[in-house]
Amino acid sequence: MYPRRPARDVGRVRPGGAAGGGTAPGVTRRDHHGGDIYAAARDLSCSPSRLIDFSASINPLGPSKRVLRAVAKALPLTCHYPDPTCHDLVTTLASSWKLDPVHFLIGNGSSELIHLLPRALMIRHALILGPTFSEYERAVANAKGRVTYLHATRKDGYRIPVTQAITALRTNRNRFDALFLCNPNSPTGQVASSQDVLDLAGMAARRKVWVVVDESFAEYCEGHSVLGSVARAPRLMVVRSFTKFYALPGLRIGYLVGPLKAVARIRQFQAPWSVNTLAQAAAQAALEDRRHAQRSLSFMHRERTRLAKALSVIPGLHIFPAAANFLLVELPAPLEASHVTQALHQQSLLIRDCSSIPGLNGRTIRIAVRTTTENRRLVGALSRIVKGRSSINRV
């Protein structure tokens, strides 16, 4: 029964009414994500290390050396249970954000927290600002809730539709009890200002609607974060990850920041010891290494500009401006995202085919910004495909 409408035809919420995009309660869909190097390696009968992964947007400089040393040092502790409260990490986070530790909950990746939220807060109908990460929808559907999408449009350069969301919440005829927003958004790369998000959270609070802001990529544009405002916003939840900027996807660690009572309730739903010892040590060391963070930011700023410029030279490619460590790219017709992704896959280059994401068209791909050499290789391969000098097996 899912999707009720074809994914690319999901409607927008117009003032006064929701259009399309509902999921039936309890119906879930498993979307594929980027970063499955193991499946790709099996498919190509090669080692995962032979692949260049542009499909998951991970800091190309990798974790800092200090993090790797901290993990090595913590190894002997793996014969004990991890600290169930993640005390040291929570203390560090709370002091760096100048918030009380009671506002923080550490999770097994931000995904765990995203999945706990709808169950703990009993979310029945969520408004999702799309096109975006698919796990919000899955999480709500798994908790027997339903979702409605309010999509940014291609015409608007996929600008996050915050104003329309405020309008939708003002009357709240649809009886939303939560709203999910990813800022900066994946896969579009667009970012809403912190003031806009706070205005949205203000309206949501008046309507008793939770606002969940996924800031998994916010380290790339901290000025837009609303995390520091959590103590003053009664219905605001912010989710963060150590996966992207700190390059720790394999360790699984993220955190949630929200109002005291709600955080305490979400904690009740979490399995014990869900955050392992190595992940806690790594996250703690990652936060302490300011030099690596600075180096990562400067590198990304330079390299994203360079990659966007190199891609823009390929005839017919449209590159959207981005605030994080990836670029949303639209291929020229008649090329299709799925065929181009497959052709690059054959060359061990993994990119994210975005054609199945509700709200995006079939020519949309997402490319992570990687090292200069790797980016050059991708630009060369993509250029040959677009110019028809490299074969595409149409299936």
Ligand SMILES: Cc1ncc(COP(=O)(O)O)c(C=O)c1O
């Ligand atoms: C926008 C967004 N949020 C959250 C996640 C989940 O991250 P993790 O569970 O690794 O912290 C992802 C992963 O791709 C993502 O793209």
